[in-house]
Amino acid sequence: MSSNSQKKGFGATIWDYMTTVDHKKIAILYLISGGFFFLVGGVEAMMIRIQLMKAGNDFLSAGTYNEVLTMHGTTMIFLAAMPILLAFMNAVSPLQIGARDVAFPFLNSLGFWLFFFGGVFLNLSWFLGGAPDAGWTNYASLALASEGHGIDFYSLGLTISGFGTLIAGINFLVTIINMRAPGMTYMRMPLFTWTTFVASALILLAFPPLTVGIFFMVFDRLFGANFFDVTMGGNTIIWEHFFWIFGHPEVYILILPAFGIFSEIFAIFSRKRLFGYTALVFATILIGFYGFMVWAHHMFTVGLGPTANAVFALATMIIAVPTGIKIFNWLLTIWGGNISFTVPMIYAVAFIPSFVAGGVTGVMQAIAPLDYQLHDSYFIVAHFHYVIVGGVVLAILAGTHLYWPKMFGTMLSEKLGKWTFWFFFIGFHLTFFIQHFLGLMGMPRRVYTFGADQGWDLFNAISSAGALLMAIGVIILLVNVVMTVVKGERVGNDPWGDGRTLEWAIPSPPPFYNFAQTPLVRGLDPYWIEKMEGNKEGMVYAEPLGDIHMPNGSFIPFVISLGMFIAAFGAMYHMDGHVWALPVLIGGLAITFGSMLVRSLKDDLGFHISKEELIADNERIQREARALEGGKKGGLK
Amino acid sequence: MAHDTHDIHRSRAEFEFIKRKRATEMRGQLTSFAMMIFLTLIAFTVVAADFSNYLIVPIILLLAAIQVVLQLYNFMHMSNKGHGMMAFFMFSGIFVAFTIVLTMVTIVWW
Incomplete structure (x- = not known):
């Protein structure tokens, strides 16, 4: 089975990716589709900024503006940020704990395809009568009044992709609990694996409320229920509770893996052990817990009363404590380190002040009386873009540079990376810093235009100019990716030269079985320990070389997801009284459940890689490594 | 394996x-x-x-x-042994659900 070095045709490669259950290939699928949706969301962001570039602009109509704004938020959160983070989780965390794959490779693939079809379904709304237009929070009173099918695309699309995310979260929990290599205790796990773990726990606990809320929404809109309809005795506020009980943990699902990526970067490029590893771990867990106790701070102005507002205000402020612990630990990791300012490190250093700025405005909004002033103004927009772009997107860009060699075996250009960074970073602050002041000057969020006499012209123009710089940064990144792929210069195991964790001890990209022998972990930062002790192999082994059992690829996850995609169309058009809708709904579900049945009834025991094949493959890897060293020196140093 | x-x-x-x-x-x-x-x-x-x-x-x-x-x-x-993590997750889930319900019935809707 050491056939992975063979050249394959284009069709065969596509088929390979459609049927793969390998976590490294699924990571690439997540990265490509998440990256695509990131570009779609970015185009929507540019349309928003073009519309708001001057007073009374008519680039977008009011209705289209609502759609673009809703889709920008929904796409960026659900279809771009989360999948790209899932890409890194898939690519890296099984390697970091010394596992050969995730616990459920089949489910891993199913999770991806569900997300993918959910995302495609949501975005097809543009071509099928209009996108959702009630904001990414989809508040019920607005959503129930929305005409056309936009909101149905939102609720059905997110249901499907939500299933995928939930499956991915459970998969990582089981993987990290059960598949750690011998010696990899919880308190030796790399920080990125820890944050993956906590974020997965948050997915497990936070997605069910969203699913329930969306189910109610689907029933209200498609089947005549009245959960949120006040005139029929429902309660429109319940949606807000459901949404934010999910929504607040969701922002931690995004930011925790980002923290994990930065923790890795700080340790690698300061050539130091993470300062306060234990504190960082416990801060991560605490943030996870507190994340569930603060949801009503999004609803201060709903009128929950002074008691609820006071309790949630205090709970919200408490979250600043573990986050502050993290910030100080990162600073102390850099302090006295042997710092190399590579592209990932520049992003990491830039992240600290940007994210702290977002955090400080967050604590300001936690003060309920002040929030009455700030609510629904551009101040809020500025705040959450500071934490999401200043935190999550910077982490995604940093992680792309950091893990690109591990995922693809080539190195993104550092020079172009720095250009991307400066355009993006300056553009980001230019766009959003000034929005704080627009908010304080009274500009409400989610309005499609403003008047020339309101005094917001100049600041909005500056903000739009900043967005243009960010777009240039992203385009340079794309050029970088294309150039790197075309050049195709291979790099070795540890291209950054200072890798600390197990993923850097194996080839880039790793062989499909990851570890020929399961490693034995002797402490925190196992690869670093071995390097320091002069171990050329980078690992000690916990087992002798033997046959490896591997799962077979499968096309079934794709078919299961496709069935749900088809069924969603049936459910949606059923409301309009089309005769074909009901058969489509039933047919789609039949495809889904039929393929599940096939999966259950047909035994698939996988295959074994024999010891001889492993030895032959290992010789090939050694040969390639020698060729690399003899020729041009791979990597940084 | x-x-x-x-x-x-x-x-x-x-x-x-x-x-x-x-x-x-x-x-x-x-x-x-x-x-x-x-x-x-x-x-x-x-x-x-x-x-x-x-x-x-x-x-x-x-x-x-x-x-x-x-x-x-x-x-x-x-x-039995080896169920600590499961217990932890179950109790975390129960705790989260309980606090949410408690919050709803005490301070949100009293």
Whole structure:
């Protein structure tokens, strides 16, 4: 089975990716589709900024503006940020704990395809009568009044992709609990694996409320229920509770893996052990817990009363404590380190002040009386873009540079990376810093235009100019990716030269079985320990070389997801009284459940890689490594 | 890996130890089974005795909670080794759900 070095045709490669259950290939699928949706969301962001570039602009109509704004938020959160983070989780965390794959490779693939079809379904709304237009929070009173099918695309699309995310979260929990290599205790796990773990726990606990809320929404809109309809005795506020009980943990699902990526970067490029590893771990867990106790701070102005507002205000402020612990630990990791300012490190250093700025405005909004002033103004927009772009997107860009060699075996250009960074970073602050002041000057969020006499012209123009710089940064990144792929210069195991964790001890990209022998972990930062002790192999082994059992690829996850995609169309058009809708709904579900049945009834025991094949493959890897060293020196140093 | 089968050879002492352990486990299961029947009887009695609803409902809820714990620990093997993480996740989930419900009924909708 050491056939992975063979050249394959284009069709065969596509088929390979459609049927793969390998976590490294699924990571690439997540990265490509998440990256695509990131570009779609970015185009929507540019349309928003073009519309708001001057007073009374008519680039977008009011209705289209609502759609673009809703889709920008929904796409960026659900279809771009989360999948790209899932890409890194898939690519890296099984390697970091010394596992050969995730616990459920089949489910891993199913999770991806569900997300993918959910995302495609949501975005097809543009071509099928209009996108959702009630904001990414989809508040019920607005959503129930929305005409056309936009909101149905939102609720059905997110249901499907939500299933995928939930499956991915459970998969990582089981993987990290059960598949750690011998010696990899919880308190030796790399920080990125820890944050993956906590974020997965948050997915497990936070997605069910969203699913329930969306189910109610689907029933209200498609089947005549009245959960949120006040005139029929429902309660429109319940949606807000459901949404934010999910929504607040969701922002931690995004930011925790980002923290994990930065923790890795700080340790690698300061050539130091993470300062306060234990504190960082416990801060991560605490943030996870507190994340569930603060949801009503999004609803201060709903009128929950002074008691609820006071309790949630205090709970919200408490979250600043573990986050502050993290910030100080990162600073102390850099302090006295042997710092190399590579592209990932520049992003990491830039992240600290940007994210702290977002955090400080967050604590300001936690003060309920002040929030009455700030609510629904551009101040809020500025705040959450500071934490999401200043935190999550910077982490995604940093992680792309950091893990690109591990995922693809080539190195993104550092020079172009720095250009991307400066355009993006300056553009980001230019766009959003000034929005704080627009908010304080009274500009409400989610309005499609403003008047020339309101005094917001100049600041909005500056903000739009900043967005243009960010777009240039992203385009340079794309050029970088294309150039790197075309050049195709291979790099070795540890291209950054200072890798600390197990993923850097194996080839880039790793062989499909990851570890020929399961490693034995002797402490925190196992690869670093071995390097320091002069171990050329980078690992000690916990087992002798033997046959490896591997799962077979499968096309079934794709078919299961496709069935749900088809069924969603049936459910949606059923409301309009089309005769074909009901058969489509039933047919789609039949495809889904039929393929599940096939999966259950047909035994698939996988295959074994024999010891001889492993030895032959290992010789090939050694040969390639020698060729690399003899020729041009791979990597940084 | 997962599909490799191993022959298990046990020494006499090991065998005795496992036997004793299983006997204890069995005893635990029988005891909790008896307790569960007893708890169920109490539940039926309170209803049959026609107490005030404000007494019956909390008592039955309490008994139900005890039953769930007994079920989990004695029949679903949570008392065995290696279930710490599962217990942690279950209790975290219960804690999160409980605080949310508590918040709703106390400070949000009073």
